[in-house]
Amino acid sequence: MKGINMIQLAKELGLSVSTVSKALGDSYEISASTKKRVLELAKKYNYKPNPFASSLRKKKSKQIAVIIPDIVNNFFALAVDGIESVTVNKNYDTFIYLTHENLEREKAVLEHLESGLTSGLIISACTGKDGYGHFQQFYENTKLPIVFFDRVPDLLQFPKVISNNYESTFEATVKLIKAGVKRPVFIATEEPLYTSIERRRGFQAALASHSIKFSDDMILECSDDMDKNYAIIRRLLSGKKRPDGIFASIEKYAITTYQVCKELKINIPRDLKIIGMTNLRTAALLNPSLSTLSQPAFEMGREAASLLIKMIEKKSYAAANDIIVLNNELTIRESV
Amino acid sequence: MKGINMIQLAKELGLSVSTVSKALGDSYEISASTKKRVLELAKKYNYKPNPFASSLRKKKSKQIAVIIPDIVNNFFALAVDGIESVTVNKNYDTFIYLTHENLEREKAVLEHLESGLTSGLIISACTGKDGYGHFQQFYENTKLPIVFFDRVPDLLQFPKVISNNYESTFEATVKLIKAGVKRPVFIATEEPLYTSIERRRGFQAALASHSIKFSDDMILECSDDMDKNYAIIRRLLSGKKRPDGIFASIEKYAITTYQVCKELKINIPRDLKIIGMTNLRTAALLNPSLSTLSQPAFEMGREAASLLIKMIEKKSYAAANDIIVLNNELTIRESV
DNA sequence: CACTTTTACGAAAACGTTGTAGGCGTGCTG
DNA sequence: CAGCACGCCTACAACGTTTTCGTAAAAGTG
Numbered sequence: 234m235k236g237i238n239m240i241q242l243a244k245e246l247g248l249s250v251s252t253v254s255k256a257l258g259d260s261y262e263i264s265a266s267t268k269k270r271v272l273e274l275a276k277k278y279n280y281k282p283n284p285f286a287s288s289l290r291k292k293k294s295k296q297i298a299v300i301i302p303d304i305v306n307n308f309f310a311l312a313v314d315g316i317e318s319v320t321v322n323k324n325y326d327t328f329i330y331l332t333h334e335n336l337e338r339e340k341a342v343l344e345h346l347e348s349g350l351t352s353g354l355i356i357s358a359c360t361g362k363d364g365y366g367h368f369q370q371f372y373e374n375t376k377l378p379i380v381f382f383d384r385v386p387d388l389l390q391f392p393k394v395i396s397n398n399y400e401s402t403f404e405a406t407v408k409l410i411k412a413g414v415k416r417p418v419f420i421a422t423e424e425p426l427y428t429s430i431e432r433r434r435g436f437q438a439a440l441a442s443h444s445i446k447f448s449d450d451m452i453l454e455c456s457d458d459m460d461k462n463y464a465i466i467r468r469l470l471s472g473k474k475r476p477d478g479i480f481a482s483i484e485k486y487a488i489t490t491y492q493v494c495k496e497l498k499i500n501i502p503r504d505l506k507i508i509g510m511t512n513l514r515t516a517a518l519l520n521p522s523l524s525t526l527s528q529p530a531f532e533m534g535r536e537a538a539s540l541l542i543k544m545i546e547k548k549s550y551a552a553a554n555d556i557i558v559l560n561n562e563l564t565i566r567e568s569v
Numbered sequence: 570m571k572g573i574n575m576i577q578l579a580k581e582l583g584l585s586v587s588t589v590s591k592a593l594g595d596s597y598e599i600s601a602s603t604k605k606r607v608l609e610l611a612k613k614y615n616y617k618p619n620p621f622a623s624s625l626r627k628k629k630s631k632q633i634a635v636i637i638p639d640i641v642n643n644f645f646a647l648a649v650d651g652i653e654s655v656t657v658n659k660n661y662d663t664f665i666y667l668t669h670e671n672l673e674r675e676k677a678v679l680e681h682l683e684s685g686l687t688s689g690l691i692i693s694a695c696t697g698k699d700g701y702g703h704f705q706q707f708y709e710n711t712k713l714p715i716v717f718f719d720r721v722p723d724l725l726q727f728p729k730v731i732s733n734n735y736e737s738t739f740e741a742t743v744k745l746i747k748a749g750v751k752r753p754v755f756i757a758t759e760e761p762l763y764t765s766i767e768r769r770r771g772f773q774a775a776l777a778s779h780s781i782k783f784s785d786d787m788i789l790e791c792s793d794d795m796d797k798n799y800a801i802i803r804r805l806l807s808g809k810k811r812p813d814g815i816f817a818s819i820e821k822y823a824i825t826t827y828q829v830c831k832e833l834k835i836n837i838p839r840d841l842k843i844i845g846m847t848n849l850r851t852a853a854l855l856n857p858s859l860s861t862l863s864q865p866a867f868e869m870g871r872e873a874a875s876l877l878i879k880m881i882e883k884k885s886y887a888a889a890n891d892i893i894v895l896n897n898e899l900t901i902r903e904s905v
Numbered sequence: 906c907a908c909t910t911t912t913a914c915g916a917a918a919a920c921g922t923t924g925t926a927g928g929c930g931t932g933c934t935g
Numbered sequence: 936c937a938g939c940a941c942g943c944c945t946a947c948a949a950c951g952t953t954t955t956c957g958t959a960a961a962a963g964t965g
Binding site: 236238279281282283284285286289294304305306307310311314317321325326327328329330331338346347349350374375487491492495513514515517518519520521522 | 572616617618619620621622624625630640641642643646647649650653657662663665667674683684685686704709710802824828829849850851853854855856857858878
């Protein structure tokens with residue numbers, strides 16, 4: 234950290250520090266000519282205001298935090314892209330924190346951010362287990378604005394950006410049924426994620442609406458351990474009364490299902506029809522091409538960031554309790 | 570931003586602020602019993618030191634910046650994952666900046682960071698056009714440590730983390746040739762990226778080593794505009810003397826090639842053999858499965874971050890000019 | 906016991922901004 | 936012409952730390 238500061242600028246200009254500060258801040262108190270002189274000298278010396286001094290004094294920063302479970306996932310990568318598209322225009326700097334689906338890590342990040350490092354948070358939560366007390370706690374301690382997206386704590390009163398998981402999963406399941414599926418299975422996360430729960434509800438409602446009796450073995454819970462998942466899905470598809478349709482509620486599960494089918498030589502879509510929730514660009518190129526229910530990830534990130542910055546900049550939004558719902562997109566390809 | 574500060578802690582403890590500061594910093598000047606009292610009260614009030622005040626006073630921060638062209642790309646996402654795996658342990662906060670392959674944006678980010686917001690930078694550059702003067706300029710203005718990875722400015726003396734692009738592309742091209750390819754085409758970026766240039770060199774060297782005469786039309790330059798690329802690749806594959814082998818030097822081009830083949834009903838691998846540089850997890854599930862040359866993205870990120878933090882924390886490394894080279898991995902699948 | 910050293914703490918000055926309060930001259934109003 | 940507003944600028948006190956320097960008491964030394 235080097236470079237020139239206001240004091241030196243002021244000295245060279247024969248002005249006071251406050252005048253320089255105000256000139257740089259384009260204050261009405263300063264004459265146009267003085268502003269010009271200040272700006273020119275600042276430019277000449279490539280002066281950059283010290284962000285720490287500024288944040289300290291103003292008691293706020295132009296920094297936000299993004300807390301997500303994973304970045305090696307097209308959905309979250311797209312969401313970050315969407316967030317950045319907003320923050321870059323508003324001149325906010327964006328910290329990124331990955332929880333790796335680990336609740337302890339998520340708590341640690343929040344704890345860390347209680348220092349006031351950032352002026353707001355965008356979060357996609359990593360699990361619903363243990364409730365969401367840490368979010369509430371964080372908010373009470375800091376009163377900082379928080380926007381959740383996708384994986385939101387449904388019980389808490391925070392602004393949220395979500396997609397229509399219930400409706401779109403309903404729609405997708407109906408598609409499977411109409412394509413002839415009699416025994417669909419929903420591959421779920423074992424963690425009680427909000428999104429997952431909504432999707433599950435949509436799945437069950439679709440069955441009900443088509444008089445298919447729901448049974449517990451129509452839900453297959455998978456974890457974050459891909460080897461285990463492989464084994465679980467393999468067992469499912471090797472079994473005698475194996476399903477003829479699968480709704481994979483997250484990307485990884487759809488891919489694993491494909492891998493298992495490839496190994497077991499199960500013919501998709503003849504023996505098994507599949508729809509996966511994913512934002513994979515390569516879905517259309519898989520063998521066979523994968524039918525997808527994809528989320529408007531970029532837009533979700535963008536909306537979340539817009540909302541957060543509104544909340545940061547206008548106190549009136551601080552108590553905002555908006556819920557923004559965007560639509561998922563169903564694309565039927567060869568796998569159905 | 571709220572919460573308690575040192576002054577209040579000191580008052581309640583009947584100590585001076587300096588003592589509290591030193592106690593929290595575990596200074597040898599403070600007795601064990603006093604430290605204990607301070608720590609306990611700090612904990613009771615959930616005291617968090619103000620990072621701005623701290624950074625201001627110490628003239629350094631525990632913040633680094635990651636500047637990459639894109640996050641919606643498995644390679645960079647994995648690299649960020651690798652970076653984070655290090656920073657999280659070292660208690661650094663990580664800013665993320667996306668240049669979207671836009672040089673002006675890259676320059677703007679650097680300019681912004683001249684404020685000293687971060688203590689170091691990890692960069693994957695977006696183009697070699699216009700040279701790399703802005704990096705040099707940034708370094709001269711700030712003297713901050715910078716580590717480049719993957720897309721590195723080959724002519725500048727900065728520490729770098731790269732993968733063996735030349736050798737591995739050589740190897741991959743030889744595979745194509747041995748599989749019977751007579752007229753290979755290398756799909757290159759139009760931007761003179763370091764990585765791309767190395768790969769191109771490896772490609773040409775492989776041809777030479779197998780007595781295939783190189784001609785300019787064996788290099789097809791593509792841009793960042795996917796629609797244009799589609800048209801360009803389509804033209805290539807519709808042509809009369811169309812190639813029988815393709816080395817796609819970046820992920821997107823491999824995918825587009827697949828799309829074109831699908832549309833033109835070109836049989837892979839019979840009529841066209843393909844190897845793509847990519848970290849796609851779904852490569853094995855494509856139709857046909859894609860042979861890949863993949864980079865150790867996570868490891869590259871991890872190495873870059875380790876190196877950067879060493880440079881930040883030990884002045885001795887500041888002039889380090891290390892180049893760390895990791896190995897790419899060639900996986901031959903059905904597409905060859 | 907007279908002395909040095911060590912231990913444990915405090916006072917105060919930074920770090921670079923920003924915002925408040927105030928001041929001084931000029932011009933305008935009644 | 937007193938009074939006032941206004942335009943333009945300055946002094947100074949924050950913001951919450953860290954660090955240097957100083958010092959009183961306790962402990963060690965011969």
